[in-house]
Amino acid sequence: DTGVSQDPRHKITKRGQNVTFRCDPISEHNRLYWYRQTLGQGPEFLTYFQNEAQLEKSRLLSDRFSAERPKGSFSTLEIQRTEQGDSAMYLCASSLFGRGASGQTGITDTQYFGPGTRLTVL
């Protein structure tokens, strides 16, 4: 079972440009989460999906941020008109909530994280 993967691992962009990140969760995980982590801080929640449905969005997620999970598998996080304050590590995590197709249960709903995408806005 492969872990959570994220692409790209690093992104350098100029202020005002749009960027898009991709996250592939662990197969059979129905929940997918996005967090943002700045240097020396713990991750901050941005949004999460259960299957295709976006269940919660943080107020940190301004109008310039949008996330999708169209088929309930991979997810994309887009930032429009990037600002220098958007420079951070963007972490994706996935979890199994409820019962999976193979019968396994995700009682604790433990989130497993990917390697992150480090964004630098110049």
Place this chain on the structure above:
Amino acid sequence: AQKITQTQPGMFVQEKEAVTLDCTYDTSDQSYGLFWYKQPSSGEMIFLIYQGSYDEQNATEGRYSLNFQKARKSANLVISASQLGDSAMYFCAMRLRINAGGTSYGKLTFGQGTILTVHP
């Protein structure tokens, strides 16, 4: 709103010794889950251990154990027999488990983290 506090910015321990990393939390909910994650310099968050608020026994996973004191709202991580590879940032996190509709809240709230350095 829930809050996690890790008061130790940095901790040092000698190889093969045990170390305790502190975590206190604040929530008015009765049902919640507590997690510890390790983040090496590579950046990936690695899940270590979980404790549910209704679990009667402290959680253990190999060299990791969680000293859960519900009345004090503390969930300290104990690492026994420290190894050089344990040097990393450690985060405590909480998730409210169940809302009124019976659905688990998804988001984790993290503390500020503790940098652990293991000396040979």
